[in-house]
Amino acid sequence: MQAISERFKISPFLVFFAVSSMQIGIGVLGYQRIIAKSAGYDAWISVILAGIAGHITLWMMYSILQKTNGSIVETNQQIFGKLIGNILNLLLALYYTALVVGVLRTYIEVVQVWMFPDLKIEVLAAAFMLLTIYIVLGGFRAVVGVCFFSIILPSYLILTFVYTFEYANFRMLLPIFDHSILDILKATKDMTLTILGFETLFIYYPFIKNAGQSKKWAHLAILSTTLIYVVITVITFAFFSEKQLQKHIWATLSMWKIVEMPFIERFEYLGIATWTIVILPNICLAAWCASRIVKQVVNIQQKYALIVLSVICTVAVCLIKTRENVNLLNDMLGYVGFYFLYGFVPFIFILLHIIHKVRKKG
Amino acid sequence: MKKWRVLLLASFIIIAGGCIRKSILDDINILTVIGYDYIDKNSIKGTALIPVYETEKILNETFTTTSIASQDIFEELQHESSDPIAQGSLEMVLYGEELAKKGVIPIIDTLQRDSRIGTRLYLAVVNGTANELLKGKYGTRGNGIYLSNLIRQNIEQRDIPKTNLHKFLYAYYSDGRDPFLPYIQKEKDKVKIVGIALFDGDRMVHYIKESDMFYFKILVDRYTEGTYTIQMADNQYAAVKSIVTDRNFFFSGSKERPNITVDIEFRGILHEYSQRKYNKKIKQKIETTFEKEIVKETSKLIKHLQSHQIDPIGFGEEAKSRYRNFSYKAFYENYPTLDIKINAKVTIIDSGIVD
Numbered sequence: 001m002q003a004i005s006e007r008f009k010i011s012p013f014l015v016f017f018a019v020s021s022m023q024i025g026i027g028v029l030g031y032q033r034i035i036a037k038s039a040g041y042d043a044w045i046s047v048i049l050a051g052i053a054g055h056i057t058l059w060m061m062y063s064i065l066q067k068t069n070g071s072i073v074e075t076n077q078q079i080f081g082k083l084i085g086n087i088l089n090l091l092l093a094l095y096y097t098a099l100v101v102g103v104l105r106t107y108i109e110v111v112q113v114w115m116f117p118d119l120k121i122e123v124l125a126a127a128f129m130l131l132t133i134y135i136v137l138g139g140f141r142a143v144v145g146v147c148f149f150s151i152i153l154p155s156y157l158i159l160t161f162v163y164t165f166e167y168a169n170f171r172m173l174l175p176i177f178d179h180s181i182l183d184i185l186k187a188t189k190d191m192t193l194t195i196l197g198f199e200t201l202f203i204y205y206p207f208i209k210n211a212g213q214s215k216k217w218a219h220l221a222i223l224s225t226t227l228i229y230v231v232i233t234v235i236t237f238a239f240f241s242e243k244q245l246q247k248h249i250w251a252t253l254s255m256w257k258i259v260e261m262p263f264i265e266r267f268e269y270l271g272i273a274t275w276t277i278v279i280l281p282n283i284c285l286a287a288w289c290a291s292r293i294v295k296q297v298v299n300i301q302q303k304y305a306l307i308v309l310s311v312i313c314t315v316a317v318c319l320i321k322t323r324e325n326v327n328l329l330n331d332m333l334g335y336v337g338f339y340f341l342y343g344f345v346p347f348i349f350i351l352l353h354i355i356h357k358v359r360k361k362g
Numbered sequence: 363m364k365k366w367r368v369l370l371l372a373s374f375i376i377i378a379g380g381c382i383r384k385s386i387l388d389d390i391n392i393l394t395v396i397g398y399d400y401i402d403k404n405s406i407k408g409t410a411l412i413p414v415y416e417t418e419k420i421l422n423e424t425f426t427t428t429s430i431a432s433q434d435i436f437e438e439l440q441h442e443s444s445d446p447i448a449q450g451s452l453e454m455v456l457y458g459e460e461l462a463k464k465g466v467i468p469i470i471d472t473l474q475r476d477s478r479i480g481t482r483l484y485l486a487v488v489n490g491t492a493n494e495l496l497k498g499k500y501g502t503r504g505n506g507i508y509l510s511n512l513i514r515q516n517i518e519q520r521d522i523p524k525t526n527l528h529k530f531l532y533a534y535y536s537d538g539r540d541p542f543l544p545y546i547q548k549e550k551d552k553v554k555i556v557g558i559a560l561f562d563g564d565r566m567v568h569y570i571k572e573s574d575m576f577y578f579k580i581l582v583d584r585y586t587e588g589t590y591t592i593q594m595a596d597n598q599y600a601a602v603k604s605i606v607t608d609r610n611f612f613f614s615g616s617k618e619r620p621n622i623t624v625d626i627e628f629r630g631i632l633h634e635y636s637q638r639k640y641n642k643k644i645k646q647k648i649e650t651t652f653e654k655e656i657v658k659e660t661s662k663l664i665k666h667l668q669s670h671q672i673d674p675i676g677f678g679e680e681a682k683s684r685y686r687n688f689s690y691k692a693f694y695e696n697y698p699t700l701d702i703k704i705n706a707k708v709t710i711i712d713s714g715i716v717d
Contacts, residue, residue, distance in 0.1 A: 113477060114477045115477075130370050130373060131370075131371075133370065134367055134370040134371060137367065138367075166524075167524075167528060167529065167532070169679075171679070171680070171683045172679065172682075172683060173683075174683040174684070175683065175684070175685070175686050178686055178687070240532065240535075241532045241533070241535045241536035241539070242535075242536070242537075243535035243536070243537070244531055244532055244534075244535035244536070247474070247535070254481075257479075257480050257481040257482075257528075258480070258481050258482055258528055260480075260482055265450060265451050265480070266450060266478065266480060268477070
């Protein structure tokens with residue numbers, strides 16, 4: 001495998017943006033009611049637990065990647081051999097492609113429900129995928145550039161939650177630990193879709209300059225997103241009563257309905273439009289990862305892999321017609337993501353550890 | 363290669379830009395107030411108010427239609443209007459009293475489901491019919507602005523507790539709280555707030571009279587900027603302007619049958635005193651008289667709420683946050699006979715610019 005030229009690499013601190021922008025996506029628009037379903041208003045504890053689990057997984061990922069000194073594609077080939085390793089790699093590519101489809105379709109759903117009911121799925125999907133092709137063709141550095149802006153530009157949105165304080169009743173979070181540990185852990189599992197995204201590191205790790213230094217930035221990224229999630233969770237729980245929250249599919253967006261500004265009547269429109277920038281890196285980075293895997297496995301140019309994948313994604317997005325199917329896809333993504341983060345990663349971690357031990361002895 | 367990218371970007375802009383139906387402000391009717399009245403079991407009457415802006419003045423145009431469901435009413439109204447009706451800046455929804463007594467949730471459902479409608483929207487119950495109230499002409503800026511300003515300034519500066527669509531739904535869906543709405547009435551060329559309509563679930567069961575609204579507000583909300591006149595024993599009176607009020611709940615005893623104490627704190631300034639002399643002794647006298655009055659009136663009010671089995675103050679919620687494994691059912695079985703004690707503390711901070 002040829003080494004990646006220095007000029008395609010990114011500075012270690014940019015990993016912060018690559019990780020956090022990938023995590024914040026469509027999940028954060030409506031995870032609150034899903035986690036509150038099992039753990040009630042103790043679910044903010046689950047958010048913290050999910051964050052801690054994320055840190056542990058990230059630590060394992062770094063350990064795996066440092067041992068292989070390459071991406072997960074090489075790790076799989078080293079451990080399982082060419083054939084099985086490549087099958088695994090293609091499954092991984094499928095996973096990242098599914099991520100693109102899930103994010104894009106859910107966002108289109110939001111736009112349809114909140115802004116333009118008569119919007120054609122095909123049009124927005126095609127436009128988005130064209131933009132994705134454009135950005136990904138610019139190379140990995142361009143993708144990370146989009147990640148950077150997707151954190152910086154929408155960061156003002158966090159201020160809008162100040163409007164909800166007027167109606168917040170933080171007492172309702174008490175008493176703490178009124179639910180069983182099992183309920184709280186179940187909510188932690190339900191958090192997966194929201195916390196998901198940092199596993200793209202598996203693919204772009206070789207593109208980081210002095211990769212070892214990026215570790216602290218990646219951890220800082222997970223820490224910050226967890227913190228943001230906890231804040232949003234607590235505000236949401238204080239703002240809605242429990243049964244009211246269960247009615248709101250996108251609780252974060254519903255909270256924007258209370259925002260009142262002299263120059264804009266419905267703030268959600270601004271928020272949802274801004275969210276385009278938030279989900280753009282999700283799509284771009286995932287598409288980049290998927291096409292990169294295909295390139296490495298099948299040995300074709302990334303450009304062609306990307307275009308084929310984009311066409312597949314566009315078609316797939318258009319085929320998902322109803323809310324039920326969107327939910328099903330997201331549930332499946334969360335499910336697969338859960339076993340990926342907390343099953344596959346530790347499994348590889350342990351396996352690689354044993355292999356290295358054995359080799360050292362031999 | 364470069365050309366390629368420009369082409370991609372250009373096509374993105376073109377495709378994304380041209381595919382949505384536009385609504386131009388001059389070509390739509392902006393709905394500001396809608397009122398609902400009960401007709402019979404299967405139909406409700408909807409009255410929509412649309413301001414028509416002309417030079418110099420604003421005319422109030424009303425559309426009336428009957429239908430079975432509230433979303434249908436929006437559709438039916440379109441039949442009467444030459445321009446499409448936009449619901450995005452709906453400011454107020456009125457319910458006729460009869461309808462409120464039958465339950466408002468079936469009609470509120472469209473409001474919470476519709477993404478275009480904000481949750482800062484005011485709701486109110488009309489003594490009489492909403493249709494009749496909306497047919498009137500109030501103020502110079504159109505009925506919509508008149509009505510929403512009426513509620514807004516009474517929340518901010520007078521004795522209506524904070525209320526809007528969000529607050530109503532919060533209380534409706536909460537197990538430990540019942541909703542309430544302002545209760546208004548038409549009076550010639552004015553609209554008057556006559557009390558607070560109390561709900562059990564989504565049905566109006568009772569209302570609080572205007573004179574008790576002050577005590578109701580200090581129990582459910584923070585009260586600022588209102589003036590209250592105290593009748594003293596010696597035929598004197600004092601007017602006190604409130605700066606801020608606060609209330610704290612204390613619970614003791616079992617979770618099924620707690621003893622509740624409510625501490626009310628009132629801080630204000632003296633606005634008017636009918637006697638010439640004002641000193642520390644009189645200040646204390648005013649304070650204690652007012653304290654006694656608050657305790658007496660709020661206790662009476664709470665007894666009243668207990669006897670109707672409704673809890674707009676949210677004692678259930680407060681109890682839930684203080685006890686583990688709390689059961690609303692057990693709490694509300696005992697609710698009418700709970701012992702709720704009020705302590706009031708009034709502080710007069712200053713007496714204006716003279717002594």
